[in-house]
Amino acid sequence: xxxxxxxxxxxxxxxxxxxxxxxxxxxxxxxxxxxxxxxxxxxxxxxxxxxxxxxxxxxxxxxxxxxxxxxxxxxxxxxxxxxxxxxxxxxxxxxxxxxxxxxxxxxxxxxxxxxxxxxxxxxxxxxxxxxxxxxxxxxxxxxxxxxxxxxxxxxxxxxxxxxxxxxxxxxxxxxxxxxxxxxxxxxxxxxxxxxxxxxxxxxxxxxxxxxxxxxxxxxxxxxxxxxxxxxxxxxxxxxxxxxxxxxxxxxxxxxxxxxxxxxxxxxxxxxxxxxxxxxxxxxxxxxxxxxxxxxxxxxxxxxxxxxxxxxxxxxxxxxxxxxxxxxxxxxxxxxxxxxxxxxxxxxxxxxxxxxxxxxxxxxxxxxxxxxxxxxxxxxxxxxxxxxxxxxxxxxxxx
Amino acid sequence: xxxxxxxxxxxxxxxxxxxxxxxxxxxxxxxxxxxxxxxxxxxxxxxxxxxxxxxxxxxxxxxxxxxxxxxxxxxxxxxxxxxxxxxxxxxxxxxxxxxxxxxxxxxxxxxxxxxxxxxxxxxxxxxxxxxxxxxxxxxxxxxxxxxxxxxxxxxxxxxxxxxxxxxxxxxxxxxxxxxxxxxxxxx
Numbered sequence: 001x002x003x004x005x006x007x008x009x010x011x012x013x014x015x016x017x018x019x020x021x022x023x024x025x026x027x028x029x030x031x032x033x034x035x036x037x038x039x040x041x042x043x044x045x046x047x048x049x050x051x052x053x054x055x056x057x058x059x060x061x062x063x064x065x066x067x068x069x070x071x072x073x074x075x076x077x078x079x080x081x082x083x084x085x086x087x088x089x090x091x092x093x094x095x096x097x098x099x100x101x102x103x104x105x106x107x108x109x110x111x112x113x114x115x116x117x118x119x120x121x122x123x124x125x126x127x128x129x130x131x132x133x134x135x136x137x138x139x140x141x142x143x144x145x146x147x148x149x150x151x152x153x154x155x156x157x158x159x160x161x162x163x164x165x166x167x168x169x170x171x172x173x174x175x176x177x178x179x180x181x182x183x184x185x186x187x188x189x190x191x192x193x194x195x196x197x198x199x200x201x202x203x204x205x206x207x208x209x210x211x212x213x214x215x216x217x218x219x220x221x222x223x224x225x226x227x228x229x230x231x232x233x234x235x236x237x238x239x240x241x242x243x244x245x246x247x248x249x250x251x252x253x254x255x256x257x258x259x260x261x262x263x264x265x266x267x268x269x270x271x272x273x274x275x276x277x278x279x280x281x282x283x284x285x286x287x288x289x290x291x292x293x294x295x296x297x298x299x300x301x302x303x304x305x306x307x308x309x310x311x312x313x314x315x316x317x318x319x320x321x322x323x324x325x326x327x328x329x330x331x332x333x334x335x336x337x338x339x340x341x342x343x344x345x346x347x348x349x350x351x352x353x354x355x356x357x358x359x360x361x362x363x364x365x366x367x368x369x370x371x372x373x374x375x376x377x378x379x380x381x382x383x384x385x386x387x388x389x390x391x392x393x394x395x396x397x398x
Numbered sequence: 399x400x401x402x403x404x405x406x407x408x409x410x411x412x413x414x415x416x417x418x419x420x421x422x423x424x425x426x427x428x429x430x431x432x433x434x435x436x437x438x439x440x441x442x443x444x445x446x447x448x449x450x451x452x453x454x455x456x457x458x459x460x461x462x463x464x465x466x467x468x469x470x471x472x473x474x475x476x477x478x479x480x481x482x483x484x485x486x487x488x489x490x491x492x493x494x495x496x497x498x499x500x501x502x503x504x505x506x507x508x509x510x511x512x513x514x515x516x517x518x519x520x521x522x523x524x525x526x527x528x529x530x531x532x533x534x535x536x537x538x539x540x541x542x543x544x545x546x547x548x549x550x551x552x553x554x555x556x557x558x559x560x561x562x563x564x565x566x567x568x569x570x571x572x573x574x575x576x577x578x579x580x581x582x583x584x585x
Contacts, residue, residue: 060538060539061537061538061539061540061541064539064540066548068524068549069464069548069549069553069555070555072464072465073464073465073555104422104423105422240485241448244448244449244450244485245448245450245511245512245513246450246511246512246513247449247450247451247452247511247513248513249449253485258485260485260486260488262488264488265487265488266488328469329421329422330421330422330424330426331421331422331423331424332424332481332490332492334451334490341451341483343451343452343481345452345454345479345481345492347456349466349467349468349469350469351465351466352466353465353466354465355456355465355466355468356456356457358452358454358479360451360452360481364516365450365451365452365513365516368513368515368516369513372512397539
């Protein structure tokens with residue numbers, strides 16, 4: 001049954017509007033743990049007032065695997081397998097600080113060739129990780145196409161990593177004192193060991209040049225997009241003092257204008273042999289965080305191009321005991337991973353495994369600033385800000 | 399880290415903090431429990447170590463149910479570690495203090511470094527250490543009903559109890575002596 005309305009008797013719209021402000025009650029919005037933009041299983045409990053967030057509390061632990069405890073019952077070579085799975089987007093680079101910490105306590109001198117191979121693969125892992133970000137971030141704020149380009153280019157790097165290590169995500173390639181022979185090359189004791197696969201240098205050179213071109217493409221496609229700029233410029237501005245106080249590191253810290261890169265200040269890998277820039281941002285907003293990472297792909301590709309021309313010949317592995325026992329001692333070794341500072345505080349009591357292994361991961365500290373940063377922002381900006389942090393839940397929960 | 403930078407920082411630090419070690423390029427400062435917050439503030443304000451890297455604890459215990467016990471007999475205690483860094487030269491310092499295990503309580507660093515909040519919550523659930531003055535000292539990772547503090551040395555790893563070590567049957571016997579991997583020149 002329809003009611004008939006006499007338009008003559010209806011009051012004018014302008015007269016019906018209420019002049020009092022609408023009071024909205026606070027509402028709790030639960031985002032995640034299965035929301036696509038949370039990169040896994042992060043849960044955010046947001047107190048919202050309309051579209052505005054006034055308090056957000058991340059809830060962690062859905063991916064907690066207890067690696068610090070597990071490390072206490074594993075031997076040193078076994079731990080490499082565990083730490084591969086912390087930040088699975090750049091598995092290779094997780095191994096480096098742990099292996100470096102162990103080697104430091106054992107006072108093993110790693111052969112130069114092994115260091116160079118580590119460096120090349122670490123930079124490739126950085127490129128792969130940043131390509132994931134470059135594909136996923138525009139996707140999160142509404143652009144689908146860059147994802148496919150990014151995945152295509154990431155695949156080039158993963159293929160190269162796979163050709164050397166035999167694994168795409170979890171290479172488990174580093175050994176204490178050096179690196180493993182290339183995938184399928186036979187036992188390490190064999191004479192004339194094949195370490196890098198045939199044609200590796202040429203393929204790397206081609207891939208890196210393609211990737212440098214792809215970066216130009218990305219800069220036009222994403223960075224030149226009006227919608228992308230509107231969604232990211234001046235959104236989520238993170239001042240450098242706040243970033244430091246929360247332990248925010250890596251590209252996010254550099255986007256806030258701090259020119260700090262552990263690759264240039266520490267010597268865990270021979271980065272001082274190469275020329276590269278440390279890109280920084282000016283405003284510390286989402287756009288800068290995106291742009292810094294894009295620039296880092298370029299710089300990493302340049303480092304790889306320089307490194308493959310300079311790989312020295314020599315052994316792959318230093319002489320180490322067959323059963324690894326690390327002498328008593330304590331050290332903290334950190335490295336510049338794609339997500340930021342990753343470090344291992346290793347306490348050895350002379351046994352087959354560590355007495356205590358504290359794992360400092362980048363994403364954990366990075367997202368700890370989210371409650372501060374998300375206060376007062378609008379819900380669509382929340383997604384833009386979270387995406388720009390490029391966290392991986394394995395790296396948050398460990 | 400560049401060794402020379404490290405040494406110069408060590409020199410200036412050891413005048414203010416008497417108990418300082420620098421083994422394996424890891425600068426470590428030992429302070430008393432009641433100087434904890436004050437020392438962190440001093441490192442931040444006077445030495446420019448404004449980057450809060452991490453905070454955690456170590457359970458020193460002779461009687462362990464996982465892993466190997468310490469080599470020498472230790473006084474059972476919690477060692478609290480906090481790593482601070484600068485954001486220019488790559489210097490870092492590990493601040494260390496020891497607290498009693500019967501009543502593990504220490505002042506919070508949240509007012510100096512807001513980033514300490516989550517790290518302290520993690521230490522709270524993993525070791526059972528209380529941080530006095532922490533605004534929201536609740537579990538971080540573990541579910542609400544979880545009992546126990548997993549990173550304590552007395553906490554057993556139950557997976558090993560209910561399920562044998564995977565691959566145990568095909569583990570080769572350990573060689574008797576520490577053999578060295580044969581180099582390229584041999585064979």
